Amino acid sequence: MAPETLADPETDPTATYAVDPALARRLTSLVVCAPRPQTVLTHTPMTGAPLAALPMSTVEDVDVAFAGARAAQRSWERTELAHRSRVLLRFHDLVLSEQVELLDLIQLESGKARAHAFEEVADTAIVARHYARRAHGYLRARRRQGLFPLLSQAVEVRHPKGVVGIVSPWNYPLSMAITDAIPALLAGNAVVLRPDTQTALTALKAVALLREAGLPEGVLQVVLGDGPTIGQAVVDRGDYVCFTGSTATGRAVAESAARRLVGVSLELGGKNTMYVAADADLGRAVEGAVRACFSSAGQLCVSVERLAVHEDVAEAFLQRFVPAVQQLRLGPELAYGTEMGTLASAAQLERVVAHVEDARSRGARVLTGGIARPDLGPYFYEPTVLTDVTPEMACRHEETFGPVVSVYVVGSDAEAVALANDSEYGLNASVWTRDVARGRRIAAAIKAGTVNVNEGYAAAWGSVAAPMGGMKDSGLSRRHGEEGIRKYTEVQNITAQHVLGFGPPFGISDEAWATTLTLALTVMKRLGRR
Known part of the structure; x- marks a missing residue:
């Protein structure tokens, strides 16, 4: 069933909603939208019964969400990684302890069997625990080999991209909405998330649990609306874009990101x-x-x-x-x-x-x-x-x-x-x-x-x-592992040069200095220097 617009459970007292209207109101209060937004009524595919009236964001609301996320990100980036990790470990525990309500929402919105809904709960907890435990190792500053031994000391450091835009699909409403956001948040970014309207309540429940776990207000913003308008607005404003969906739409997302020279992660179709x-x-x-x-x-x-x-x-x-x-x-x-x-x-x-x-x-x-x-x-x-x-x-x-x-x-x-x-x-x-x-x-x-x-x-x-x-038409970049968090960072090379510079020292001629460097390069190669 297609969503119906301009619906509201409070103005339709005869309807029986599959989701408690009080719970729906509490969750939808997290959506960035105007005071009196247009609403869309969703239905559960399991029976066709109405689910909830969801407030729709406008493009102006997306601007508000990004402005709030940018303001919150500056403080979040300065927060110690150990503290950010503790937030995600608390979230891990809340996902497991609140799984009954999460499972109900996943099933009601997506229609899948409960055992398959539990896959999403388990996946979300596993990803939260993994990155909370491993983020320090993935993001730590790393010494790299300099040009000359001892004299050139290179260090690779990583900085958050800023505000990551995530557009997530309906088929895995918990996992796809949140597990891509987890490493982005741990890396010090803020996130603006546009979940699919059909499965927005599940994503909003996860956002509520992150808030309960200690995620500061504003660091994770949620907007709702259709893909061509609101999804595109998120793509057009993110400092990095993460999209999961069809290959056709993924191509358009990649083109939009390329025009702004921002990075993009795409998980697309498969056969x-x-x-x-x-x-x-x-x-x-x-x-x-x-x-x-x-x-x-x-x-x-x-x-x-x-x-x-x-x-x-x-x-x-x-x-x-x-x-x-x-x-x-x-x-x-x-x-x-x-x-x-x-x-x-x-x-x-x-x-x-x-x-x-x-x-x-x-x-x-x-x-x-x-x-x-x-x-x-x-x-x-x-x-x-x-x-x-x-x-x-x-x-x-x-x-x-x-x-x-x-x-x-x-x-x-x-x-x-x-x-x-x-x-x-x-x-x-x-x-x-x-x-x-x-x-x-x-x-x-x-x-x-x-x-x-x-x-x-x-x-x-x-x-x-x-x-x-994915390879070929199934996408770009990777989730999980090192790349799943490092993609949300800008890498910077900071190299300090000690004792000698790169100009000829002690009044040596350019030709003599070139001869000396040639000998040094030859020796380093013979010694197996990489």
Whole structure:
């Protein structure tokens, strides 16, 4: 359902809201907006019931947010890193202790099953703890080799960019809104966040927890509104821009940032392949494939949409995989037990139906699924497995972003790698084999930013000390690890020269000095000097 404008629960007493209006008012008070803003009514995709009336920001409000963030950032930058880390460690604890309300909001806004909502809670806590513990090591001043031993002493120091603009998507409303902000804040930046309107309450709840943890007012500002207007205004004002979303929009974001010569981090689309090798443990591979294909109803940028199965085990794999998919429990319950939730909107359902029907009409076989389930909720769609998919079908190359996977039988590791690389995307991949060394060799041949061996996506995603991001049309830069925090800093080289300068000393001629330097350079090379 599309958001309805000019809605207000206080002027509509007959409506039953899926989120307590008092909670919604408390959270939306954190939005930077005019005193009497236009509002948008959101609905839960689980049942179609109204969620909350959200205040919309204007471009002028974005200016106010950035001005406030810049003022707050100057003091925040001077705050000791140890103090900033303590704030994030308290936030870690609050996320875990307040997880029931967070899980409810994630489910109500995105429609995903509770177990998949918990992935976001766990991810947020892990990222907060990691950067709080490791930020000092990532950001500390580092001595670098100078031009001449002892005489040239170089030090690399890092400064915050200033105010980071983050535009986050609807599919992971907690994780994508906050885990990119965490390292930016720890590096001494302020942040202006524009979460997607559909899932804004989850992001606002996280902001409220950060405030409770001790984050000073103004350091993290939130604006709400559509992407072309308010999202673009954030992109046009940030000293660094972080965007997660479609490749098409990511290109426009990159162009906007390039015109201002500011840095940008983009995590974009994917058409991710999982390869089941001939020696794979089929029991583990089936369980992993079900999670990799249908977590969050496939609305996960690193989810698997293409299954490459070696011909030696294809029949045995499908005999286990298809029944496992058929046994998945779907439903809109705000509790653990269901294994797949709903698509998030009418647009998502329309895209999934279009891909499946296009494939079916062109000769693909539907091994299971392929039908909507309006009896469960307005946007539910059964997990679907296709085979006999050909290049003419939209689902072969285009990202479906739903609970649909295509199965391809391959005759060798090389054929599986070729299938994985036959895409404009390069975000995530998965290799299943009993021989981990072999799995690593296969993984290294796949052009994707992350490749999991004997896991679908969670191993690489959860290993937050290692970088995560996309190759090719799947994005620029990385989140997690050193790059995930250093990208939010300006690096500066401060080099002190001691005793001798670079001009000829003691009245030596330029020619004699050049001869001396030539000898010195030759000796340093022979000594292995780097």
